Amino acid sequence: MRLTGEHVLTVDALLGDVVDVGxxxxxxxxxxPVVGGTVSGTVTGEVLPGGADWNLERRxxxxxxxxxxxxxxxxxxxxxxxxxxxxxxxxxxxxLTTPRFDLADGGPVELRTGVxxxxxxxxxxxxxxxxxxxxxxxxxxxxQA
Numbered sequence: 001m002r003l004t005g006e007h008v009l010t011v012d013a014l015l016g017d018v019v020d021v022g023x024x025x026x027x028x029x030x031x032x033p034v035v036g037g038t039v040s041g042t043v044t045g046e047v048l049p050g051g052a053d054w055n056l057e058r059r060x061x062x063x064x065x066x067x068x069x070x071x072x073x074x075x076x077x078x079x080x081x082x083x084x085x086x087x088x089x090x091x092x093x094x095x096l097t098t099p100r101f102d103l104a105d106g107g108p109v110e111l112r113t114g115v116x117x118x119x120x121x122x123x124x125x126x127x128x129x130x131x132x133x134x135x136x137x138x139x140x141x142x143x144q145a
Contacts (some may be wrong), residue, residue: 009041061089
């Protein structure tokens, strides 16, 4: 047996200006607002404004991503997403993440069950400011060898 991956969706999230919270007992905290975007793939829709990544640069130099945001699918279903990752001080891009989806009964079974892996690619503007991220989401499966 071996692991396989099936593309489920791509999230193109637009980001607002970074809010620098500063040094906290656990490290340097930044909040990166999610202000909109699109969803494509086996499901389509939009990224709703109001989410954020509560980003933490830990004392050992690694960075912890903890993003929570909502998607509205084309059929009207709302999906809550929590996407997490921890990467080394100088990450090799893209960054592997672990998205989890919470949605009402009747929503896409491929989101409500199973294990998902995301491939996050940050995008900056001409001044080097983070302005969007693309997250390619795969559903992990098992195939016969």
